[in-house]
Amino acid sequence: MVSEAPGNTRSLEQQVWQIASDVPDPEIPVVTLGDLGIVRDVIVEKDGVAIVKLTPTYSGCPAVQMIEDSVRDAVHAAGFKCQVERVISPSWTTDWISENGREKLRAYGIAPPVRKSGAKPQLFERDSPQCPRCKSDNTKLISQFGSTPCKAHFQCEACLEPFDYFKCL
Amino acid sequence: MSNAAHQSVLFDYLVCLGDDHLILGHRLSQWCGHAPMLEEDLALSNISLDMFGQARNLYTYAGEIEGKGRDEDALAFLRKEHEYHNLMLVERPNGDFAQTILRQLFYSQFALLLWEKLSTSTDERLAAIAQKAHKEASYHVRHAAEWVIRLGDGTDESARRMANALKTLAPNIEEMFANGEENTALTDAGIIPTPDSLRTAWRKRISDVFDEAQMDMAQLDVHPIKGARQGRHSEAMGHILAELQYMQRTYPNCQW
Numbered sequence: 001m002v003s004e005a006p007g008n009t010r011s012l013e014q015q016v017w018q019i020a021s022d023v024p025d026p027e028i029p030v031v032t033l034g035d036l037g038i039v040r041d042v043i044v045e046k047d048g049v050a051i052v053k054l055t056p057t058y059s060g061c062p063a064v065q066m067i068e069d070s071v072r073d074a075v076h077a078a079g080f081k082c083q084v085e086r087v088i089s090p091s092w093t094t095d096w097i098s099e100n101g102r103e104k105l106r107a108y109g110i111a112p113p114v115r116k117s118g119a120k121p122q123l124f125e126r127d128s129p130q131c132p133r134c135k136s137d138n139t140k141l142i143s144q145f146g147s148t149p150c151k152a153h154f155q156c157e158a159c160l161e162p163f164d165y166f167k168c169l
Numbered sequence: 170m171s172n173a174a175h176q177s178v179l180f181d182y183l184v185c186l187g188d189d190h191l192i193l194g195h196r197l198s199q200w201c202g203h204a205p206m207l208e209e210d211l212a213l214s215n216i217s218l219d220m221f222g223q224a225r226n227l228y229t230y231a232g233e234i235e236g237k238g239r240d241e242d243a244l245a246f247l248r249k250e251h252e253y254h255n256l257m258l259v260e261r262p263n264g265d266f267a268q269t270i271l272r273q274l275f276y277s278q279f280a281l282l283l284w285e286k287l288s289t290s291t292d293e294r295l296a297a298i299a300q301k302a303h304k305e306a307s308y309h310v311r312h313a314a315e316w317v318i319r320l321g322d323g324t325d326e327s328a329r330r331m332a333n334a335l336k337t338l339a340p341n342i343e344e345m346f347a348n349g350e351e352n353t354a355l356t357d358a359g360i361i362p363t364p365d366s367l368r369t370a371w372r373k374r375i376s377d378v379f380d381e382a383q384m385d386m387a388q389l390d391v392h393p394i395k396g397a398r399q400g401r402h403s404e405a406m407g408h409i410l411a412e413l414q415y416m417q418r419t420y421p422n423c424q425w
Binding site for chain 1: 218
């Protein structure tokens with residue numbers, strides 16, 4: 001997704017892209033912004049300023065400011081001047097979470113989204129994410145909204161442990 | 170219409186829609202710490218957060234269009250009561266949980282249909298805001314609809330409370346679909362749909378929920394109250410702004 005540019009600029013952009021992508025998500029630090037698909041583009045201008053384009057997950061995500069500040073700090077620390085631009089189109093979707101990201105979420109105890117974006121379940125229809133601890137499919141929804149707007153709260157009927165579910169968006 | 174006049178109408182529209190979300194988000198936030206159970210405390214607070222986010226996107230765009238240096242905070246906190254153009258529906262008191270969740274169903278179903286239309290707006294920025302908001306609003310509608318069904322088709326007490334909620338909120342429905350002449354330029358340019366074009370689809374979706382909830386659509390056919398979209402609010406709005414604007418009025422220009 002980095003812009004095409006000859007030689008030197010291109011490798012600078014890839015470098016900044018990697019730095020931004022490796023920044024951990026402040027709420028779920030086991031996954032990176034790259035894992036979540038939050039880094040959308042990097043352009044290094046002729047004057048050396050790196051412009052990093054990030055997208056918010058939810059409209060009301062309270063971590064957006066912190067994410068932007070973290071990226072700016074990380075890119076500065078690597079010796080670049082940095083501007084962060086917020087882009088909202090195309091809309092962020094859970095489809096952009098990498099396979100690696102999904103595994104990290106699972107290992108951390110958060111069940112990754114079961115559906116693809118755009119699915120329109122009926123009222124009272126429920127996802128059955130697998131319990132991240134004991135892998136049982138026998139799980140039930142406790143609340144459609146959990147510790148953050150992006151997550152729902154589930155309980156496993158087999159091992160009885162509660163867990164967060166990353167909702168499909 | 171000149172481009173400047175056009176932009177002025179778009180500014181008004183964005184602020185108006187932002188006001189719906191700000192005021193309803195504020196109403197929902199009043200449940201934080203007071204909801205009947207923890208899961209609903211989380212749900213109402215999270216829906217509130219989504220709505221504030223959508224308001225922020227709208228206000229920020231509006232401020233840029235106006236070009237007078239007003240940002241999202243200035244628009245949210247620093248206007249006089251008659252300058253807010255939210256629906257009266259969203260400023261109505263929370264009442265009991267039945268009233269809150271029925272209000273949420275009514276508004277979020279309207280918002281969902283509106284965001285769907287706005288997703289193909291000829292204004293790219295508004296379309297982008299709508300595409301995000303649409304996905305979030307679908308969760309709000311599901312949550313509210315499921316509760317309306319559980320409570321409407323629940324116990325004698327829950328059904329009674331739902332019926333009272335319906336009676337209380339019915340006069341505030343028609344205002345959602347009232348066309349404003351001032352918006353003709355926006356509808357002609359394909360930027361927004363006309364509000365009354367959403368009425369049929371809204372009634373169909375609400376009717377489907379009411380069928381399951383054992384509630385009566387005929388209760389919606391009452392004499393409507395309007396005026397809030399023109400800045401003529403109910404008494405409740407003054408109390409809301411007294412709370413919302415308290416910090417800025419007490420410590421002008423205070424920053425977090």
